[in-house]
Amino acid sequence: MxxxxxxxxxxxxxxxxxxxxxxxxxxxxxxxxxxxxxxMNAMMRGMIDGMVDTGITMLPGHAQVHHRDYLDDPSVxxxxxxxxxxxxxALENPDIEAWSARVRVPAIIxxxxxxxxxxxxxxxxxxxxxxxxxxxDLLSGRFLESVDxxxxxxxxxxxxxxxxxxxxxxxxMSQDPDNEVAERGFRIVGVYEAxxxxxxxxFVYAGRAVVQAMLKMGPEVSEIAIVGxxxxxxxxxxxxxxxxxxxxxxxxxxxxxxxYLEMAVNIQDGFVVILAVIIFVVxxxxxxxxxxxxxxxxxxxxGLMLALGMRPATILSQILLEGLILLSIGLLLGxxxxxxxxxxxxxxxxxxxxxxxxxxxxxxxxxYPVLHINDMLLSSVVVLVLGLLSTLLPAWRASRFDPITAxxxx
Amino acid sequence: MNIQxxxxxxxxxxxxxxxxxxATDAKELIRLAMxxxxxxxxxxxNTMTIHRPDWERTMSMVGWTEGSKNSLMRVTGPAKxxxxxxxxxxxxxxxxTPRINRIIKVPSSMMNQSWMGSDFSNKDINKATDxxxxxxxxxxxxxxxxxHAIYVIExxxxxxxxxxxxxxxxxxxxxxxMLRQEFWDQADVLVKAMDTxxxxxxxxxxxxxxxRMSETATPDEWTQVTIGAIEFDIDLPGNLFTxxxxxxxxx
Numbered sequence: 179m180x181x182x183x184x185x186x187x188x189x190x191x192x193x194x195x196x197x198x199x200x201x202x203x204x205x206x207x208x209x210x211x212x213x214x215x216x217x218m219n220a221m222m223r224g225m226i227d228g229m230v231d232t233g234i235t236m237l238p239g240h241a242q243v244h245h246r247d248y249l250d251d252p253s254v255x256x257x258x259x260x261x262x263x264x265x266x267x268a269l270e271n272p273d274i275e276a277w278s279a280r281v282r283v284p285a286i287i288x289x290x291x292x293x294x295x296x297x298x299x300x301x302x303x304x305x306x307x308x309x310x311x312x313x314x315d316l317l318s319g320r321f322l323e324s325v326d327x328x329x330x331x332x333x334x335x336x337x338x339x340x341x342x343x344x345x346x347x348x349x350x351m352s353q354d355p356d357n358e359v360a361e362r363g364f365r366i367v368g369v370y371e372a373x374x375x376x377x378x379x380x381f382v383y384a385g386r387a388v389v390q391a392m393l394k395m396g397p398e399v400s401e402i403a404i405v406g407x408x409x410x411x412x413x414x415x416x417x418x419x420x421x422x423x424x425x426x427x428x429x430x431x432x433x434x435x436x437x438y439l440e441m442a443v444n445i446q447d448g449f450v451v452i453l454a455v456i457i458f459v460v461x462x463x464x465x466x467x468x469x470x471x472x473x474x475x476x477x478x479x480x481g482l483m484l485a486l487g488m489r490p491a492t493i494l495s496q497i498l499l500e501g502l503i504l505l506s507i508g509l510l511l512g513x514x515x516x517x518x519x520x521x522x523x524x525x526x527x528x529x530x531x532x533x534x535x536x537x538x539x540x541x542x543x544x545x546y547p548v549l550h551i552n553d554m555l556l557s558s559v560v561v562l563v564l565g566l567l568s569t570l571l572p573a574w575r576a577s578r579f580d581p582i583t584a585x586x587x588x
Numbered sequence: 589m590n591i592q593x594x595x596x597x598x599x600x601x602x603x604x605x606x607x608x609x610x611a612t613d614a615k616e617l618i619r620l621a622m623x624x625x626x627x628x629x630x631x632x633x634n635t636m637t638i639h640r641p642d643w644e645r646t647m648s649m650v651g652w653t654e655g656s657k658n659s660l661m662r663v664t665g666p667a668k669x670x671x672x673x674x675x676x677x678x679x680x681x682x683x684x685t686p687r688i689n690r691i692i693k694v695p696s697s698m699m700n701q702s703w704m705g706s707d708f709s710n711k712d713i714n715k716a717t718d719x720x721x722x723x724x725x726x727x728x729x730x731x732x733x734x735x736h737a738i739y740v741i742e743x744x745x746x747x748x749x750x751x752x753x754x755x756x757x758x759x760x761x762x763x764x765x766m767l768r769q770e771f772w773d774q775a776d777v778l779v780k781a782m783d784t785x786x787x788x789x790x791x792x793x794x795x796x797x798x799x800r801m802s803e804t805a806t807p808d809e810w811t812q813v814t815i816g817a818i819e820f821d822i823d824l825p826g827n828l829f830t831x832x833x834x835x836x837x838x839x
Contacts, residue, residue: 286696286699288700288752290773291779328747347752349750349752351696351700353696357695358680359696359699360696361696362748363747364748
């Protein structure tokens with residue numbers, strides 16, 4: 179006796195609702211499990227994206243060209259004199275959105291009251307605005323206007339630490355190529371805000387030509403920061419640029435420049451699967467229990483069906499179908515619930531209450547959950563495949579019943 | 589020196605209405621005060637007292653200067669600190685600590701740090717001539733006190749000067765003794781000041797023998813330098829301002 183699929187489906191559906199309370203409970207468990215998986219992943223992604231964003235703004239750029247000794251010894255001695263025509267050409271690649279040639283040296287900034295270590299950036303404002311500085315971050319005053327601008331743009335938090343205000347003069351001190359003190363007074367013309375205090379206290383911006391004159395260096399720069407179009411895949415311009423550089427210079431992408439960031443991104447990618455599996459393992463106990471109970475209650479009934487000539491394969495598929503229906507409804511509701519709960523949060527979650535902790539992890543104070551269709555698919559597939567596998571055990575047992583023994587069970 | 593003083597006073601009287609000339613004179617006054625304090629060469633024995641509300645320590649030291657660029661200071665007591673030295677030569681600064689037997693070139697990053705724990709920063713010690721080169725000077729007041737003419741000079745740093753102060757005010761007596769040096773911030777608040785508390789005549793010159801540096805916000809914390817002996821325009825050995833002499837005292 180072979181039943182059409184529609185008849186098996188009807189049987190499975192009705193069996194499912196014989197004990198509707200049990201079915202609803204396991205359904206709720208699946209819905210909550212799936213929702214938790216997707217929601218947690220969206221939060222994790224938001225966190226990591228925020229970290230990468232902050233990290234790339236801090237670097238800045240997706241890749242940087244340096245003198246090959248600069249990263250070991252960030253002194254003005256290790257600077258980039260001039261790029262070869264081939265390298266210049268490589269920077270013109272349409273996939274490169276912007277690049278900025280900057281002087282970058284450790285320096286001491288002092289006001290009347292205090293002094294702090296900072297990174298002094300000598301920039302060309304026309305280039306820098308697309309790379310390390312966003313004009314919307316400007317809190318007051320103005321950004322630099324040219325490479326000869328004698329003004330200084332500092333972070334709001336640094337201003338506070340130095341106990342000075344915009345419009346006053348501060349002194350920057352560093353070392354020239356002969357290791358002698360190089361210093362100059364600058365007037366603060368602009369104040370910017372950043373995601374983290376650490377960033378605000380780290381970078382000060384001045385005109386490139388002014389900094390080069392102060393450091394008694396020629397037209398050299400310390401680094402060329404390059405922004406491509408997206409951080410995950412940098413594209414062909416990176417190897418092209420790498421090939422075009424002479425042996426004295428090197429280009430490194432953000433993964434090489436900031437190993438912590440790379441690790442964070444890799445952990446996140448692995449974590450999506452780990453989280454899905456953990457939640458599923460908990461879920462599967464409930465699922466297996468439900469199906470085992472459903473089979474156990476119906477031993478006589480299954481024996482009768484077998485005695486009437488139903489094939490074991492049909493019994494197997496009927497019980498598997500029950501599991502499939504249960505899982506599908508659960509997945510549908512779980513995914514829907516996840517989308518519904520994440521959409522209202524897309525505008526960002528304010529973390530300023532734990533700003534200090536967030537800052538330690540290099541995160542911004544606003545968390546934007548990121549819903550990836552891939553994450554939803556992945557968790558759905560994991561639940562579906564593993565769910566069916568766990569229904570297979572009770573289904574297999576039911577299809578192997580001996581009709582006589584089964585009928586005599588009371 | 590007397591003739592110079594008379595000429596200067598005359599110049600000041602005659603030209604005080606001309607701003608440009610006045611600026612030069614104010615600068616000249618400061619330069620003369622510095623030269624008066626230093627001579628072409630000098631040798632000094634002094635003590636430095638660092639006072640805090642809960643502790644106080646005194647170090648004795650000797651020092652030599654040559655022009656405005658070269659100087660050597662060496663601590664002679666207490667025994668714990670004896671031998672610590674500082675050499676200044678052409679805007680560079682080295683310090684020597686016998687306990688670790690090392691000479692360290694003081695890097696730019698340490699310029700704002702305290703010199704031997706006192707209220708002077710390394711920069712105060714190193715860049716004394718900044719007052720001449722990095723500022724615009726203006727004579728703001730001339731007054732009479734105890735039979736001396738007293739000049740009050742306001743010095744405003746150049747726009748790109750490596751100076752954090754909004755202005756400095758220097759009070760100089762007509763015998764070129766610097767009575768007071770004030771450091772004002774850019775909001776016109778007095779931050780710190782160095783006062784001359786005692787003036788004596790030694791080796792034929794009137795010199796400030798007790799000077800105290802203190803911050804306005806913390807008047808009970810100060811550093812006081814007391815001159816014990818001072819000699820001017822003496823012959824100094826050619827190898828005095830060298831790293832080897834910083835390490836191995838030969839004087």
